[in-house]
Amino acid sequence: MKNFFRSIFVVTMAALLVASASIPSEAARRAARSRAYDGMWSVVIYTAYGNCPRALRYSLRIYDNRVYSEDQSFQAYGAAAPSGAIRVTVAQGSQSASGVGRLSGNSGRGWWRTSTGECSGQWTAERRAANY
Amino acid sequence: MPFTAAEDAASSIPGIPDARFWADSEKDFNKALPPQPGPWLILSSGGADGAFGAGLLTGLTAAGKRPDYAVVTGVSTGALMAPFAFAGPHYVEALRKEYTNVSAADIFEAGKTGESFVDSWPLRDLIAREITPGLLTDIATEYRNGRRLFVVSTDLDAERCVVWNLGAIAAHGGDGALKLFRSVLLASASVPGGFPPVMVDVEANGTHFQEMHVDGGVCGQFFVAPAALMASTSDYRLPATQLYIVVNSGLQPDFKVIDRFAPPILTQSVGMAVKVDTRLMLDRAYVVAKRSGVEFNVATIPASFNAPSKGPFDPDYMGALFQTGYEQGRSATPFSTQPPPYPRGPALLPSHIEKTGAN
Numbered sequence: 001m002k003n004f005f006r007s008i009f010v011v012t013m014a015a016l017l018v019a020s021a022s023i024p025s026e027a028a029r030r031a032a033r034s035r036a037y038d039g040m041w042s043v044v045i046y047t048a049y050g051n052c053p054r055a056l057r058y059s060l061r062i063y064d065n066r067v068y069s070e071d072q073s074f075q076a077y078g079a080a081a082p083s084g085a086i087r088v089t090v091a092q093g094s095q096s097a098s099g100v101g102r103l104s105g106n107s108g109r110g111w112w113r114t115s116t117g118e119c120s121g122q123w124t125a126e127r128r129a130a131n132y
Numbered sequence: 133m134p135f136t137a138a139e140d141a142a143s144s145i146p147g148i149p150d151a152r153f154w155a156d157s158e159k160d161f162n163k164a165l166p167p168q169p170g171p172w173l174i175l176s177s178g179g180a181d182g183a184f185g186a187g188l189l190t191g192l193t194a195a196g197k198r199p200d201y202a203v204v205t206g207v208s209t210g211a212l213m214a215p216f217a218f219a220g221p222h223y224v225e226a227l228r229k230e231y232t233n234v235s236a237a238d239i240f241e242a243g244k245t246g247e248s249f250v251d252s253w254p255l256r257d258l259i260a261r262e263i264t265p266g267l268l269t270d271i272a273t274e275y276r277n278g279r280r281l282f283v284v285s286t287d288l289d290a291e292r293c294v295v296w297n298l299g300a301i302a303a304h305g306g307d308g309a310l311k312l313f314r315s316v317l318l319a320s321a322s323v324p325g326g327f328p329p330v331m332v333d334v335e336a337n338g339t340h341f342q343e344m345h346v347d348g349g350v351c352g353q354f355f356v357a358p359a360a361l362m363a364s365t366s367d368y369r370l371p372a373t374q375l376y377i378v379v380n381s382g383l384q385p386d387f388k389v390i391d392r393f394a395p396p397i398l399t400q401s402v403g404m405a406v407k408v409d410t411r412l413m414l415d416r417a418y419v420v421a422k423r424s425g426v427e428f429n430v431a432t433i434p435a436s437f438n439a440p441s442k443g444p445f446d447p448d449y450m451g452a453l454f455q456t457g458y459e460q461g462r463s464a465t466p467f468s469t470q471p472p473p474y475p476r477g478p479a480l481l482p483s484h485i486e487k488t489g490a491n
Binding site: 042044045051052053054055056057058069070071073074 | 244254446447
């Protein structure tokens with residue numbers, strides 16, 4: 001269990017906008033599209049390298065393109081672009097990890113690594129609920 | 133909806149009145165037992181260490197040393213494996229998969245729910261995949277043949293333990309029975325505070341309400357019979373021919389430097405309490421078996437097992453523990469006939485210090 005909570009520091013995803021073209025004249029559609037990934041996401045972190053748990057699952061929320069943790073035991077921050085490109089940092093105490101990847105529809109995948117390079121691997125995500 | 137203690141005491145599952153009984157009801161327990169004595173299999177709590185019991189049962193099957201248990205009881209992880217242990221040797225592959233092909237991501241999702249530190253929806257979905265209508269049909273058949281499958285959960289509202297008669301539930305049939313069967317297994321394995329409780333729909337005297345159920349381990353790490361019948365002051369004799377207890381947890385002290393953080397402090401404390409409770413319960417079961425003229429057998433994780441774990445439900449750790457259990461099951465002596473001895477650590481005080489003032 002100790003490793004489990006340590007690994008909470010460790011990873012996930014979030015969002016970074018990759019600059020993408022938009023259509024200025026369709027403000028409403030643009031707004032809807034830009035928040036296309038809002039909702040509650042379940043993210044599974046798979047360790048490929050390093051002495052970290054093989055697979056862990058986290059709940060993250062994306063709201064207005066921003067990534068949040070609703071569990072105060074760890075912090076998550078980042079953003080998702082309308083294109084689906086995403087980058088996230090998850091931290092607890094002095095430990096942190098970052099992930100990059102892409103969302104598409106109700107799923108996503110990418111890579112992650114700890115800030116120290118101790119562990120790395122892949123992540124997958126599924127949206128379990130739209131925003132509320 | 134609010135309800136009273138009297139209503140909860142009289143509550144039952146709508147449409148399946150024989151689905152359960154209070155674990156402290158000697159009358160209901162005796163009524164639920166099989167018509168004929170036979171070997172009883174008792175499966176304990178233990179979380180990921182249930183891989184030991186799964187391996188042991190698989191090894192016993194491979195060695196042809198697994199009888200048709202007249203009674204199978206399970207608590208927590210023991211409840212999760214009990215249906216497969218009960219339904220017959222052809223379910224060993226499902227048992228192996230359940231304990232070697234899963235990781236923490238298949239059991240829980242990190243993120244507080246308001247009721248718990250993590251969410252157990254992945255375990256709920258796993259149970260739904262593994263507990264199939266076909267499995268319930270096989271369990272119902274065995275129930276009609278006179279065998280019994282019991283698992284325990286804790287009714288937190290009542291502060292009482294509940295024994296679920298899963299064979300009777302399976303025999304009832306239908307979607308409602310399947311849903312209840314799955315919910316009971318989840319409840320029995322829902323460590324309070326760690327996992328959310330499971331709300332169970334019940335009725336009493338025409339009033340419908342929900343009871344809050346949590347891990348059966350709150351009531352004890354395994355279940356043989358109501359506590360009053362297990363008491364040293366009782367003359368109750370177990371109607372069994374042999375008692376086989378599978379302890380899915382290590383009983384040795386496990387040294388680790390604990391972080392100053394609430395979850396690891398709680399985890400280590402509960403883990404230690406479970407070991408103490410398990411040893412006391414084994415001692416009690418041994419006395420009752422002797423009193424009843426019933427052969428006593430217990431299998432525990434060997435003290436020599438020391439595979440490292442990289443966190444909860446580590447597949448490598450569970451695989452190694454499954455293999456340890458499997459080899460023990462296939463061995464000439466898979467069970468001990470006495471509870472394991474208490475560990476004797478080195479004395480803290482130097483031997484040259486003498487007591488003063490004695491006598």
